[in-house]
Structure formats: C-alpha cells, structure tokens
Amino acid sequence: MAGRDYMGIPREEIPWYPTINADLCNSCGSCLDFCSNNVFAQGELHMEVANPYNCVVGCSACANECETGALSFPSKEELVKKLHELRDKYKTTV
Amino acid sequence: MNNEAKSTQHVKKAILMCTCSFACPSMKDINFGELSERIRLELPHDYMLLHPRLCEENGENLLADLLKDNVLYVTPACKEEKQKKLLRDGFEKAGVKMDNNWKPVSISFKNTETAFNDIKKALEEV
Ligand code: SF4
Ligand code: SF4
Ligand code: SF4
Numbered sequence: 496m497a498g499r500d501y502m503g504i505p506r507e508e509i510p511w512y513p514t515i516n517a518d519l520c521n522s523c524g525s526c527l528d529f530c531s532n533n534v535f536a537q538g539e540l541h542m543e544v545a546n547p548y549n550c551v552v553g554c555s556a557c558a559n560e561c562e563t564g565a566l567s568f569p570s571k572e573e574l575v576k577k578l579h580e581l582r583d584k585y586k587t588t589v
Numbered sequence: 590m591n592n593e594a595k596s597t598q599h600v601k602k603a604i605l606m607c608t609c610s611f612a613c614p615s616m617k618d619i620n621f622g623e624l625s626e627r628i629r630l631e632l633p634h635d636y637m638l639l640h641p642r643l644c645e646e647n648g649e650n651l652l653a654d655l656l657k658d659n660v661l662y663v664t665p666a667c668k669e670e671k672q673k674k675l676l677r678d679g680f681e682k683a684g685v686k687m688d689n690n691w692k693p694v695s696i697s698f699k700n701t702e703t704a705f706n707d708i709k710k711a712l713e714e715v
Contacts, residue, residue: 501612531615531668531697551613556644556675 512547519565604637607666618700644675652679
C-alpha cells in the first residue's frame with residue numbers, strides 16, 4: 496500500500512512515524528489492531544514499525560492506545576519546521 | 590456497538606467528512622473533491638463539511654462548537670470502531686450523545702464510488 500504525497504512532498508522525505516521504545520513495549524498488539532495502515536508488525540521481541548511511510552503525516556492517534564507509553568512521535572513544531580524546508584525544496588506553494 | 594442513531598426527532602442531517610489530512614494510505618483511492626461535490630449535488634442532507642483531522646484538537650474544538658442535539662451527524666472517516674474512540678471527546682464537549690446523534694461510515698479502503706454509495710446508504714438508513 497503506497498502512501499500519498501503530502502502537500503506535494505514525497506512521503507518518504509517526511510520523517511513522521513511512530514518510534515517504539517523496546518523497553519516499554521509488551522507486545523500487547525493494541526497499536527497493530529488500531530491502525531489500518533499496515534504500519535506495525537509483530538516482531539520476535541516487541542512490536543516493530545514495518546512500514547513507517549504508511550503512517551499518516553501528523554497522526555499520533557495510536558499513541559493513546561498504548562498503555563505503556565512505548566509509542567512516541569516528533570513534536571508538531573519539528574514537523575512544521577521540516578515541512579517548511581521541504582516545501583522550499585519542492586517549491587510547493589501551500 | 591450500536592451504530593444506529595436512535596432518535597427520530599432530528600430536524601437536520603449533516604455530513605462531517607474527515608479527510609485524514611488527505612494523506613491516509615487507506616483513503617488513497619478517494620478523490621475528496623469529486624466525492625464532496627457528488628454528495629452535495631446528489632444526496633439528501635442539509636449541509637456538509639470536510640475537515641482534515643476531526644480527532645485532534647482543532648477538530649474537537651469544531652465539534653464542541655458545532656454539534657447540536659437536533660441534528661443527525663453522518664461521519665465518513667476511518668473505520669467505525671476507531672471513529673467511536675477518536676470522536677468521543679468532541680461529542681462529549683458538545684454535550685451531544687453519540688448514541689442518538691451519530692452514524693459513522695467507514696471510508697477506509699474505499700474508492701470514490703464505493704465511499705459515495707456507502708454514504709448514500711447511511712443517509713437512507715437514518
Ligand atoms: S500498544 Fe504499545 S505496548 Fe502494545 S504492542 Fe503497541 S507499542 Fe507495544
Ligand atoms: S499515527 Fe495514525 S497512521 Fe500512524 S501508525 Fe499511528 S494510528 Fe497509524
Ligand atoms: S478521525 Fe479517523 S479519519 Fe479522521 S483524522 Fe482521525 S484517524 Fe484520520
């Protein structure tokens with residue numbers, strides 16, 4: 496399943512996806528059940544982010560499903576800063 | 590889960606469509622411009638709005654301000670169970686009961702045509 500461009504920027508250029516803290520993840524599977532986008536896959540030791548660029552830019556909804564606090568995302572400020580840089584690079588006018 | 594809105598005294602039907610930032614891979618086959626225009630022209634409802642992220646603060650603020658008891662809200666967005674969790678706070682802030690006033694429609698893994706038909710069916714059912 497391919498992601499969509501975001502504001503005319505190729506999805507793979509945007510560093511937005513969940514990071515899993517392996518020490519906190521207990522492999523409960525809640526994030527895997529919650530997200531429809533095939534982002535997560537159950538690894539041998541803990542959940543893994545198998546398809547990071549399927550994550551919807553700016554979404555962090557699965558973090559609320561994780562009872563151990565193992566999921567984290569960049570801050571909104573970091574995202575906005577990166578998008579400014581990338582819009583300059585791709586000369587989009589959004 | 591009971592997705593059927595129970596009350597019959599709604600005076601209006603509204604469509605609140607969440608576009609998931611126009612970026613969700615599960616909605617990549619939906620042309621939201623075409624879908625919203627077809628809904629506006631062809632389906633019986635009182636008004637519609639599109640929002641890029643109904644489940645976060647900006648969307649919740651909108652729901653809190655907008656929702657009313659006498660309106661039935663059809664929400665094309667992610668899968669129904671997910672919507673139930675994600676939109677709950679907005680309905681709560683507005684003091685409007687999801688059980689009575691809300692009918693979700695999943696447009697995950699649909700294309701423009703199938704999403705349109707599912708929204709049409711939802712409107713016919715309420
Ligand atoms: S919800 Fe949290 S604890 Fe459960 S599998 Fe996902 S990351 Fe691990
Ligand atoms: S942030 Fe949203 S799209 Fe990304 S993995 Fe979590 S639920 Fe899926
Ligand atoms: S409510 Fe669902 S469709 Fe809308 S932004 Fe949130 S996860 Fe995406």
